[in-house]
Amino acid sequence: MAEAMVDAQGLTKVFGTTLALDAVDLRVDPGEVVALLGPNGAGKTTLLKLLATAIKPTAGGGRVLGVDLSKGRDAIRRRIGMISHNHHLYEELTAEENLKFAAVMHGMRVDGGPIFKALTEVGLDGQARRKVRTFSNGMKRRLVIGKMLLFEPDLLFLDEPHNTLDQAAIALLNGYVASVAARGGAAVMATHNLSRAYGMADRFVLMRDGAVVRRVDKRGLSADQLRELYGRYAESAEAAGTEGVRQGP
Amino acid sequence: MVAGLLRRTWAMTWKDVTVELRARERVNAMLFFAALVLFIFNFALGPDREKLREVAPGLLWLAFLFTGMLGLGRSFQAERENECFEELLLTPGDRESIFFGKLAGNVLFMVTAEALILPLFGILYNLDIWAYLPSLALVAFLGTVGFSTLGTLLAAMTAHLRAREVMLPLLLFPLTVPVILGSVHATEAILAGQGLGQVSHWLKLLCGFDLIFLVVSPLAFEFVLEE
Numbered sequence: 001m002a003e004a005m006v007d008a009q010g011l012t013k014v015f016g017t018t019l020a021l022d023a024v025d026l027r028v029d030p031g032e033v034v035a036l037l038g039p040n041g042a043g044k045t046t047l048l049k050l051l052a053t054a055i056k057p058t059a060g061g062g063r064v065l066g067v068d069l070s071k072g073r074d075a076i077r078r079r080i081g082m083i084s085h086n087h088h089l090y091e092e093l094t095a096e097e098n099l100k101f102a103a104v105m106h107g108m109r110v111d112g113g114p115i116f117k118a119l120t121e122v123g124l125d126g127q128a129r130r131k132v133r134t135f136s137n138g139m140k141r142r143l144v145i146g147k148m149l150l151f152e153p154d155l156l157f158l159d160e161p162h163n164t165l166d167q168a169a170i171a172l173l174n175g176y177v178a179s180v181a182a183r184g185g186a187a188v189m190a191t192h193n194l195s196r197a198y199g200m201a202d203r204f205v206l207m208r209d210g211a212v213v214r215r216v217d218k219r220g221l222s223a224d225q226l227r228e229l230y231g232r233y234a235e236s237a238e239a240a241g242t243e244g245v246r247q248g249p
Numbered sequence: 250m251v252a253g254l255l256r257r258t259w260a261m262t263w264k265d266v267t268v269e270l271r272a273r274e275r276v277n278a279m280l281f282f283a284a285l286v287l288f289i290f291n292f293a294l295g296p297d298r299e300k301l302r303e304v305a306p307g308l309l310w311l312a313f314l315f316t317g318m319l320g321l322g323r324s325f326q327a328e329r330e331n332e333c334f335e336e337l338l339l340t341p342g343d344r345e346s347i348f349f350g351k352l353a354g355n356v357l358f359m360v361t362a363e364a365l366i367l368p369l370f371g372i373l374y375n376l377d378i379w380a381y382l383p384s385l386a387l388v389a390f391l392g393t394v395g396f397s398t399l400g401t402l403l404a405a406m407t408a409h410l411r412a413r414e415v416m417l418p419l420l421l422f423p424l425t426v427p428v429i430l431g432s433v434h435a436t437e438a439i440l441a442g443q444g445l446g447q448v449s450h451w452l453k454l455l456c457g458f459d460l461i462f463l464v465v466s467p468l469a470f471e472f473v474l475e476e
Contacts, residue, residue: 054338056475077341086332092268104260105340107253131271 002030005155005186006051008062008069013046013055013210020046022210023060028155028186033177035201036190038234043210044190048157051188052082065155078107081153083173085163087140091133095124095143098132102147110150118146122172138169145176156180156187162196174200194230198223206234254346261350266357268327275323279362283316284369291373301374306437308374310429312366313389314396314422317359321400322417324355325408334408338474348401348470355397355404363389376440384439388448391455392432395462396425402466405473431455 006028435451
């Protein structure tokens with residue numbers, strides 16, 4: 001069995017007196033796209049941030065890309081990419097300058113070639129010298145994908161990636177995530193958009209109040225069945241803390 | 250490793266300067282504020298030359314520090330927009346380069362403001378600062394480095410606080426008392442005609458403070474960024 005891209009156990013995060021994440025286990029294998037589903041405050045973003053090494057867990061640990069979460073943060077950061085609803089771009093810089101800056105800060109030595117190639121692949125080659133402030137949301141998201149093409153991450157973390165995107169940008173994003181999975185990478189996506197998640201993911205992890213309440217495999221599962229499970233487990237107060245594992249419908 | 254640190258530091262400074270040159274939010278506000286401070290005190294104190302000479306060093310540093318504070322308060326503005334802080338956090342490699350890049354930008358903006366404040370100060374307060382310019386510039390630079398070093402660290406600490414505009418000066422001014430004291434007294438002595446040799450004890454204090462915080466602040470910055 002190939003080494004897991006993510007193998008975390010008992011991940012717990014407490015902010016002050018608030019338990020944001022409660023002993024969450026998660027395994028993601030190469031080639032998989034896993035969707036974390038749940039309402040606001042379910043702990044999806046906190047889990048992504050922990051796995052991406054943006055914050056440290058209060059308890060628990062695990063391995064990301066075969067590297068210990070607590071010991072190899074730099075090694076993990078070199079091989080991951082984050083796409084969130086905040087696009088992490090500097091508005092006063094041009095598209096080209098944003099990519100150049102991100103590349104240098106990522107420890108890469110790139111000249112204009114790879115940057116122009118990335119911009120071309122996301123259809124922004126004609127906008128390279130335009131300030132990001134003048135871009136539409138869809139163009140900004142395309143630029144973020146261009147940044148990912150430059151970094152070539154093995155593991156993608158996506159936090160509500162479809163927010164405010166037009167259809168063309170959604171298609172580009174979905175295509176990019178599928179291409180990462182197809183080359184043996186993986187993606188973990190936090191969202192509350194069930195139809196988008198259903199279209200992209202292979203497995204679903206339903207969360208509520210910082211805990212995993214249900215794990216569902218996509219095989220044989222219809223979108224309506226996923227919606228029903230979501231309503232029953234992630235949105236239902238009685239379900240909190242009762243995790244079940246389900247293979248198919 | 251050093252080459253990587255320098256490259257990242259330079260990229261950070263270049264980014265801050267480029268953003269500022271295009272947005273013109275920080276330096277414009279700093280200069281306008283400094284000019285206001287100098288004008289207001291000029292009107293308030295009147296034409297008494299002796300009185301002006303007495304309070305001039307304090308006034309000059311009041312303008313420098315308040316202006317610097319204004320700049321520091323906005324130094325992480327670009328990172329707050331669109332959560333760029335998170336992106337920086339997820340970059341592999343050292344955190345010192347982020348700190349030194351930010352610091353270089355802050356020093357540059359403050360020195361630029363000071364270079365424009367100083368002549369205005371000389372004209373408004375009818376002081377012959379030109380004869381003492383090299384000595385004044387040295388004191389201003391040492392004071393600016395100390396103030397900006399601690400200021401950059403505290404600006405990062407308070408960047409995500411709702412009351413950051415209040416918290417930053419409340420934390421920074423008490424901690425930079427040695428810098429303020431050293432800078433004001435050295436400036437006072439220089440404007441009174443004393444040479445650098447006669448203010449060496451103040452310069453040593455400023456150098457010591459700068460050195461300590463140039464070592465300690467980047468180390469603390471890592472913890473500030475991580476949690």
